[in-house]
Amino acid sequence: MSEFTEQHIVAVDLGTSKIALIVAKIYGDDVQVVYYKETASAGIQYSGVSNMVQACTPLTHLVKDAEEALNIKINHAVIGMPKWPIRQESNSGKIMDRGDYTEILQEDVDNLKRFAQETYPLQSVEREAIYGAVAQSFSDGESFQIKEADIVGMSSDVLEGHFKIFIGKRKELMNADSLLAKAGLSAVKKYFNADATAQVVLNETEMENGVALVDIGGGSTSVTIYHDSIMRHYASIPFGGKNVTQDIKSELQITERLAENIKLAFGACIPEKLQNMSEKVLRIVDNNTDQDKQVPVKYLSEIITARMEEIIEAVLYEIKESGLAEHLRCGIVITGGAAQTANLGMLINEMSGYKVRIGYPRKDVSEYDVDGTHETSASSALGLLMAALRDNMVSCAVDMYEPESRPIEVETKKEEEPVEEVEVIEDTEEVAEEMEEEIEEAEEAEEVKERKPKEEKPKEEKWKFLKVLWGKAQSIGEELNKYVDGITDSDDEDNNE
Helix, strand or coil, X not given: CCCCCCEEEEEXXXXXXXXXXXXXXXXCCEEEEEEEEXXXXXXXXXXXXXXXXXXXXXXXXXXXXXXXXXXXXXXXEEEXXXXXXXXXXXXXXXXXXXXXXXXXXXXXXXXXXHHHHHCCCCCCCCCEEEEEEEEEEEECCXXXXXXXXXHXXXXXXXXXXXXXXXXXXXXXXXXXXXXXXXXXXXXEEEECHHHXXXXXXXXXXXXXXXXXXXXXXXXXXXXXXXXXXXXEEEEEECCCHHHHHHHHHHXXXXXXXXXXXXXXXXXXXXXXXXXHHHHCEEEECCCCCCCCEEEEHHHHHHHHHHHHHHHHHHXXXXXXXXXXXXXXXXXXXXXXXXXXCECHHHHHHHHHCCCEEECCCCCCCEECCXXXXXXXXXXXXXXXXXXXXXXXXXXXXXXXXXXCCCCCCHHHHHHCCCHHHHCCCCCXXXXXXXXXXXXXHHHHHHHHHHHCCCCCCCHHHHHHHHHHHHHHHHHHHHHHHHHHHHHHHHHHHHHHC
């Protein structure tokens, strides 16, 4: 019997514009991403659940699709905490009289971090909750500004730590739990999205030398600043890609769905940089009116640029407020669904002077027949998944077949795969042709069988068979006579009339 058991880790990213679900399969040291899918979300604002009934439908469909595709039953998932509103505070913790030359363990650091979170005075325990804490520096009583990685293993009688505390709404966490429960799941753990996303988008050089990660989601945009390999600052603003869509919808007087499609297909910043595209004109056909709308691509770019400039100005304000504006040697990295808007990096560069790159999630694990995980829109989902893998999270799903009842032979296992039954067929003519071919093949097979000599049945069995057949023929004949008589009677009545 193998010493390894197959496990599945499931992560759900609840976004304002989309919900994403990702699954990794673990067998021993082998980790593979085996499923990733996005769907339009509903009932979610600023990555927080506002309407559980609306949000449950797309989430339930995603879960069922993953279960059918992987032949598993999903019971748990890791999720991210809302990105807005979150405020940042500071707190410290100190342990005295540890004993001379006592080694500092990782457990000591974790306990100190937990102490800093539990002792922070929230403004309202009923309304607020601590979303996370990040160590800034430690001291052993003699040296200061020691990193977490360096303090572990040192010997000291004193251990003091300084932490950034991130505080959000308690109701948002409760709503997320209720949503998952409504979809038949439970949240095995909730992660602070900012750090989880940064771990799969930023590299060590950027974190060490200073960088601002700007995650432009559908409903909010977050700014996470790293310096000296430590997360130093976090802030978020309630504007994102969905605001751009709303602007296009309002200006062009079209539906939100059409506005989103136009944005994805033709959206770009800085109309002066569009070159030949600025001369193009979009013709929007409206079936409800006789007149079509003529929309120049340049005008569309002006709408998008105006909103993006507002978002960038808010981002640059948060960077200035952090006090680290002069320490961003590696500039700005943009990720999230709106990060791939054409010329957005150029616009940020012109407004800030920082160098800018698009942050795609890294390929830290292998994949099996999965698309979309290396787009900027997948950064949050993949970040949550990798955080769960680092924490050695328990399996979030079980196989549809229990180990005791799972077939051993390969032949029987093939019969249980319902691939043919799940296939969606759109062309009915092709289906009819296939059915005719199958019928012809079946008839040919019957003809072959008929050519083979058949064993003579005993006369008694033949006689019984003929008696049954004759009885059925008589009953059918009687029914036909009644039917014919009925028709004849009705015809006679019509003729008499």
